[in-house]
Amino acid sequence: MTDFSNFTAPGINNLHPYVPGKPIEELERELGLSxxxxxxxxxxxxxxxxxxxxxxxxxIAGINLYPDDSGYRLKAKLAAKYGLAPEQLVLxxxxxxxxxxxxRTFLSPGGNAVFSRYGFAMYPIYTTAAGAQCRVADALPAEHKDMPYGHDLEAMxxxxxxxxxxxxxxxxxxxTGTWLEAGVLRTFLQDLPEEVIVVLDExxxxxxxEPDFPNGVAWLAEFPNLLVTxxxxxxxxxxxxxxxxxxANAALIDLIGRVRHPFNVNTPALAAAEAALDDETFLQRSRNTNTAGLVQLASGFSSMGLSWIPSIGNFITVNVQRDGTQVYQQLLKKGVIVRPVANYDLPEHVRVTVGTEMENQRFLDALQEVLEA
Ligand SMILES: Cc1ncc(COP(=O)(O)O)c(C=O)c1O
Incomplete structure (x- = not known):
């Protein structure tokens, strides 16, 4: 039979697809759990x-029709929220x-993209798929006193x-849940060649x-090469x-918009996003639940003698001091799905999303049982 891998576009044969979190339904089907x-x-x-x-x-009543390809209403609302023109947005x-x-707009064979070790997994995938080279900067060391495993902007x-x-x-x-303060990130942007696009993934x-946390949108006017997601x-x-x-600036958005698939955002998504932007009560409740959950998880890890990477996201990556994938598998048997991060070069860590107070406790109890077994 023909070996089609001899005929792929550059990059495809080196691609390792993204591994998503295991769906609840799949685990319950496999292990007969509920x-x-x-x-x-x-x-x-x-x-x-x-x-x-x-x-x-x-x-849903309108899904016999294609969605609004321009995303007119959502873009207008986002533009008003951030003080931008609708032409500065892509959905x-x-x-x-x-x-x-x-x-797909900027990367091709012969070009490269720079990102940090332990950076989000889709960066190497999209870079490789475009046939470009991944240039992976060392992260700050695990022993770093302020931001272990964080982006090292000088190395980048x-x-x-x-x-x-x-x-x-x-x-x-x-x-990692690590972050960059406004001052260092702004200096980094100032020092980069102006033709290099910076995707600031927020x-x-x-x-x-955190009070010192930057809002990338505020820098768009100053940096025409900045794109905030x-x-x-x-x-x-x-x-x-x-x-x-x-x-981003309108000229950059125009270029990127040329490779956007028509109707890439569906009708319920557009409607839900537009409404959710006004859901201040829910956002505040979500933020409070998360802030309390980060404290709860950190205190649980501390009482088990485990170290973790200090996080300001809605997840924490904890060092389980043994094979993280095995711990993940043992947790699955107890009906708790977390994420092994060996694919991120962190074989002795697992990442847990901050849940409700009850979910966090259930995870901590299960982790303790697994570690004691
Ligand atoms: C850092 C980061 N960027 C981007 C995404 C992509 O999320 P989505 O495509 O659902 O917006 C994720 C998802 O986990 C993420 O962790």
């Missing part, structure tokens, strides 16, 4: 935004769709060369309560609908 909890994909444990959910349900089927559009800048088209910065980063920004998958609780967005 009452499983999933703390594996940094989803909102409080469910969808109630306003978003209602709007999505109401929009995606999740923010990962926007990141992919950037890669040092990898930028004339072939660099894109730099990916996740703030905060997944799976998927978790709405959870952050955000999502409705996390705090808004709409991961299943797949909707996110990118913000």
């Amino acid at each position: 009452g499983t909890i999933k703390l594996a994909s940094n989803e909102n444990p409080l469910g969808p935004s109630p306003l978003g959910r209602k709007a999505a349900a109401e929009s 995606g089927a999740g923010s990962s769709d926007v990141i992919d559009m950037v890669a 800048a040092a990898l930028v060369d004339e072939g660099t088209r894109v730099v990916f910065v996740a703030n905060p980063n997944n799976p 998927a978790y920004t709405e959870y952050v309560t 955000r999502t409705f998958s996390k705090i808004y609780g709409l991961a299943g609908l797949r909707i996110g967005y990118g913000m």
Whole structure:
């Protein structure tokens, strides 16, 4: 039979597909369990935004028609919220769709993208799929006193060369939960060649309560090479609908928009996102649940003698001092789904999403049993 791998586009044969968190239904089917909890994909444990959910349900009556390809209403609302023009926005089927559009617009064989070790897993995938080279900067060391495993911006800048088209910065980063302060990030942007696109991935920004945490949108006017991505998958609780967005200067958005698939964002997603933007009560409740959950998990780890990477996202990555994938598998048997992070070069860690108080406790109890077994 023909070996089709001899005929693929550059990059495809080196591609390792993204491994998503295990779905509850799949685990329950495999192990005959019920009452499983999933703390594996940094989803909102409080469910969808109630306003978003209602709007999505109401929009179903119109799904015989294609969605509004321009995303007119949502873009107008986002533009007003951030003080931007609608032309400065691109909508995606999740923010990962926007990141992919950037890669397909600017990356190709001979070019490269720079990102940090332990950076979000989609950066190497989209870079490789575009046939470009991944230039992976060392992260700050595990012993670093302020930001272990964090992005080392100096190391990243040092990898930028004339072939660099894109730099990916996740703030905060997944799976480490580490972050960059406004001052250092701004200096990094100032020092980069102006033709290098910086994707500032702010998927978790709405959870952050740190005072020194930057808002990338405020820098768009100053840096024409900056593109900020955000999502409705996390705090808004709409991961299943797949909707996110990118913000940049209009000329950059125009280029990226050329590779966008027509009708990439569906009607219920557009309706839900528009409504969820107003759901302040839900956002505040989600943020409070998360802040309390981070404290609860950290204190549980501390009483088990485990260290963890200090996180400001809606997840924490904990060092389980043994094979993390095995711990993950033992937790599965107890009906708790977390995320092994060996694929991120962290073989003795697992990442847990902050759940409700009860879910966090159930995870901590299960982890303790697994570690004592
Ligand atoms: C850092 C980061 N960026 C982007 C995404 C993509 O999310 P979505 O495509 O659902 O917007 C994720 C999802 O986990 C993430 O962790």
